[in-house]
Each structure stands twice: as structure tokens, then as C-alpha cells.
Amino acid sequence: MGNRRIPLANTIVVTGASSGIGKACALQLDKLGFRVFAGVRREMDSDALRCEASATLTPILLDITDAASITSAVDIVTTAIGEIGLAAIINNAGIAVAGPLEFLPIDEIRKQLEVNVIGQIAVTQAFLPLLRQGQGRIINIGSLGGRIAMPFIGPYSAAKFAMEALTDALRMELRPWHIHVSIVEPGFITTPIWEKSKEVAGTIFNNLPRQAEHMYGT
Numbered sequence: 001m002g003n004r005r006i007p008l009a010n011t012i013v014v015t016g017a018s019s020g021i022g023k024a025c026a027l028q029l030d031k032l033g034f035r036v037f038a039g040v041r042r043e044m045d046s047d048a049l050r051c052e053a054s055a056t057l058t059p060i061l062l063d064i065t066d067a068a069s070i071t072s073a074v075d076i077v078t079t080a081i082g083e084i085g086l087a088a089i090i091n092n093a094g095i096a097v098a099g100p101l102e103f104l105p106i107d108e109i110r111k112q113l114e115v116n117v118i119g120q121i122a123v124t125q126a127f128l129p130l131l132r133q134g135q136g137r138i139i140n141i142g143s144l145g146g147r148i149a150m151p152f153i154g155p156y157s158a159a160k161f162a163m164e165a166l167t168d169a170l171r172m173e174l175r176p177w178h179i180h181v182s183i184v185e186p187g188f189i190t191t192p193i194w195e196k197s198k199e200v201a202g203t204i205f206n207n208l209p210r211q212a213e214h215m216y217g218t
Contacts, residue, residue, distance in 0.1 A: 009087040009134030011035040013077060015064055015123060016093030018045035021141060021186065025090055030057040037077050039064070039093065064093050064119030074126045085134025089127050091120045092141040097155045100216045109155045116159035121166065128179075137180040140167050144187055 012029055016022035017038035026038040030053045038053075039062030040046050046059035060076050063069040077086070097104065097112040124138060131138065145153065146160030164183060171181035 009081070009085045009136060011037065011077070011081050011084070011086050011134070012088045012090065013037045013039065013073075013086060013127060014090045014092060015039040015062060016141075017049065017059070018042070020092075022090070022092035023049070025092065026057065027053055030054055034087065035081075037073075037080075039073060062093075062123075064123050065114050067122070070122055070126045074130070077127075078130065081130070083133060085132065086127060086130040086136040087134055088137045088139055089124065089131065090139045090141065091123060093119065093123075094141070094159075096153065098153050100152060101154045102215075104155065112155035112159055113162075116156070117162045117166070120163060124170070131179055132177050135178055137182070138167075138170065138174075140181075140183045142167070142183040142185045144185055146183075146185065 010033070012034050014022050014026045014029070014036060017026040018040045022038075026036050026049065030036045036053075036057045038049055038057060038059045040049065040059050041061070041063060043061070046061070049057065049059045058076075058080070060073050061069065062073045094116045095112060097108050099108075101109075120140060130136070140163050142163050143156075143160045145157045146164045149157040149161075167181055167183040174181055
């Protein structure tokens with residue numbers, strides 16, 4: 001067997017599983033026989049997942065920017081799996097803020113970083129004890145936007161660049177416990193995150209000062 005490591009657990013937590021990549025991952029892992037805890041923001045998303053998945057998949061309400069919500073999710077998973085621990089956590093939850101940096105409201109930029117960076121760290125910290133127990137792995141969903149910055153999605157790219165660095169640091173820090181840490185960098189995929197981004201961007205652009213329209217052609 002060499003240095004090949006056999007996971008002790010078969011339970012996986014997926015954040016941002018209401019739609020898009022997160023939902024696809026949760027359903028595919030469920031189909032492959034993993035026990036999946038799928039983090040969603042709304043009860044209606046839980047119901048939708050249950051309709052498409054096996055009885056083994058468990059939706060859990062999880063707002064990665066809310067400490068109490070994270071604690072509740074950890075408690076639910078811990079109670080269900082006991083000392084076996086986690087095989088993996090997939091940090092997928094995220095948003096995309098778009099617009100010219102010169103005029104973007106600071107609150108929107110802060111929200112982007114709160115969700116796509118701080119929230120990922122908070123969830124990882126909370127689930128690390130279970131990952132140690134299961135000799136599991138951390139999979140962060142990044143983006144090509146974390147390697148190549150593009151105009152008008154500066155906050156999104158900044159968050160993805162940050163996740164590249166944090167993933168590298170975490171990989172080195174957790175090596176003594178044999179916890180594998182990786183980041184996946186998808187190209188452009190048509191998912192609801194961009195539809196939501198367009199809605200938010202539309203609101204932001206409508207509230208921009210008149211000179212922004214002349215300067216950036218918005």
C-alpha cells in the first residue's frame with residue numbers, strides 16, 4: 001500500500017449546496033454512497049434537495065457568516081456521526097459582488113470578503129476536530145478568478161486570491177495530522193451565483209453617482 005491513506009470516515013459536509021456547484025457535488029457524492037450533510041440557507045432549499053437525493057443525504061441550515069449557525073451545524077453532524085469523524089468538507093458557499101471598485105459601497109466589498117473568505121475560515125475551524133478524527137480532507141472551491149484578476153469583479157477576485165493563499169498555508173499547517181488540503185479552480189460555469197450577482201450589480205449601478213456612468217459606461 002505504500003503511503004496510500006485509507007479514509008476512516010465516509011461523511012462529507014458541503015456548504016452552499018442550495019444550487020450550482022455545491023448542489024451538484026452534494027447530489028453526486030450522495031449517489032456515490034457517501035453520507036452527505038448539505039448546507040443550505042433556506043428550508044425550501046432543504047425540501048428541494050430531499051426530492052432529488054437519497055434518504056441518506058441530510059440538509060442542514062447553515063449561514064457561514066453566522067457563528068451560531070455554524071455551531072448548530074457542527075452539533076448536528078457530531079451527534080449523527082459520533083467519533084468516526086469527517087471524510088471531507090467542501091467549502092463552496094460564496095457570493096459575487098460586481099462593479100467598478102471606485103464606486104462600490106464598502107459594505108458590499110466587506111460582505112464579499114465576509115462570505116468568501118472569513119466564512120470559509122470559520123467553517124473550517126469549526127469542523128477541524130471532526131476532520132482530525134476522520135483523517136479527512138478540506139476542499140476549497142476557488143476560481144480562475146483567484147489567479148487572474150478581471151475588471152468589475154475586483155472584490156470577487158480578491159476573495160479568491162485570498163483563498164489560494166489560505167489553502168496553501170492550511171495545507172502546510174495541517175500536514176502533521178495528515179489532513180489533505182486542496183483547492184479546485186473551475187473556469188466559468190453558468191450557475192445561480194452569477195444571476196444573483198447581476199441582480200445585486202443592477203441595484204448598485206442604479207445607485208451609482210452620475211459621473212460613474214460617464215466614466216465607466218455603465
